[in-house]
Amino acid sequence: MTRLFTAPVLSLFALCAAAAQAQEISPQRLSDITRELASEPYAGRGPGGPGEQKTIDFIVGQFQALGLKPAGDGGGWTQDVPLWRYQTEPGGTFTLNVGGRSQSLETQRDLRIETQRPVERVAIRAAPLVFVGYGVTAAERGWDDFKGYDLKGKIALVLINDPDFEAASTDAVSGKFGGRAATFYARWVYKYEEAARRGALGMLIVHETAGAAYGWSTVVASNGESYDVVRKEPAKDKLLLQGWIQRDLAVQLFKDAGLDFEAEKARAKTAAFRPVELKGAAFSAEYKNRFTRLNSKNVIAAIPGAKRPDETILYAAHWDAYGIGPPDASGATVRPGAVDDAVGVAGVIETARAFKVGPPPERTILFAAWTAEERGLLGSEYYAQAHAARLPKMVANYTYDVLQTAGPAKDVVLVGAGQNELEPHLAAVAARHDRTITPDPRPERALFYRADHFSLAKRGVPTVLMMAMGGGAELVNGGRAAGEKWVEDYTARCYHLTCDRWSADQDYRGAAQDVALAFEAGRELANSARWPDWNPTSEFKPVRAKSAAQRR
Structure with missing residues (x-):
């Protein structure tokens, strides 16, 4: 009898191992997508600029290739975002x-x-x-x-x-x-x-x-x-x-x-x-x-929930950067936005790929690439206004904005730590990977209020911001000092400037680690009935409490 079951059992193990490997977040794919979005033909991805349509087409193409469902206006892939300049x-x-x-x-x-x-x-x-x-x-x-x-x-x-x-x-x-x-x-x-x-x-x-x-x-x-x-x-x-x-x-x-x-x-x-x-x-x-009025676009896709499709978890990043500006000392004019935030968009695409190779989640998973973050969080703000009635049943939002490219890290620096119950959950997931959570060392800089997740947070949706600029991570090679040096160098030399390019010496393994934690944490929520809340000290807890009846 044992012999009869040996081959099927081994096959099952092999299938499980293959599925687990397929769900791993790939540093190489993060690098490849970042390289593409930060390349010269995308012209710095300014909203309404010469690179917008190419950017939208690329992201839509990635979502289509993964077999996601369009979740934009009228059943399409995009949401129109009318803006005033x-x-x-x-x-x-x-x-x-x-x-x-x-x-x-x-x-x-x-x-x-x-x-x-x-x-x-x-x-x-x-x-x-x-x-x-x-x-x-x-x-x-x-x-x-x-x-x-x-x-x-x-x-x-x-x-x-x-x-x-x-x-x-x-x-x-x-x-x-x-x-x-x-x-x-x-x-x-x-x-x-x-x-x-x-x-x-x-x-x-x-x-x-x-x-x-x-x-x-x-x-x-x-x-x-x-x-x-x-x-x-x-x-x-x-x-x-x-x-x-x-x-x-x-x-x-x-x-x-x-x-x-x-x-x-x-x-x-x-x-x-x-x-x-x-x-x-x-x-x-x-x-x-x-x-001047201009029209830009968010890109939105979904994996419908198998059991509770009206309950959602959102992964998002902003596709826009600063476009074309005055020449720098070398004559360069394109501000490519590789780290801010092409790698974040790559993280959303990789998260979607990881979900698609697994079993369908019980709750719906949404994937968004926002416009006009650099102009005041406007793409996410417009989405939040347009879908206000759905937000009480949004379980969580994970936002990727500036993921570090300095290599593997022993910890995750959590911007805005102390806000909600998603944080200890993320810490538990990190512990399973022998990683820790380091609270934001510079909370006075208010970075928690300066990224797209905030458009949802202020309407009560629990959020986690994966952002490397909060403080230097403890890198496997070089420790905290090396992590701080990466933050300082990037902030001083490349942030919002022509220097924010893809390069072959960037190491995307740390970014992949962080995306993997957010994916794993969201997957667990997607297959549970949990409703994470804000901490009693958070200014967003009373906002969430107003819609509590809709989650019973």
């Missing part, structure tokens, strides 16, 4: 009036100004200025900087970061917003959105390098250009004027209005803070706002 035209006038004294301001030097409404001309005359602290409303943390103050017709002045960023350990606010670790409330996009919800005419954020995590040169790098998705009610969703003001200018403004900037900043770190009108101070602006 805005440009604050030079030659505008900006004026501060304080105590009867008028001061002319210059964009780029004193201010960074933009308007994300399709209006040709902005005219603001003598709008009152109101200091609203950090511009935060967080009921779950017992915090409200606005106290019901009416901001209609007014310009709000606000501090960057959140109220406990610089708090001493003895301050009552200490730890209420995560300390040095940034929360969503620290981000400028939140502050603009909150001011718009409260009817403000505009908002100026006081720039401080430590709180922003970048200098003034980064603030003004766009030179008045910005992008947004096409909205049904832009006047409701967007301020007429938004931007930044130099700290030294703000300090002088407060002084001229009879206030001490540091004293008011200290008051803003208390829950008792109330908005402060800068008496006798007004802001005027008049400038032209050029806007």
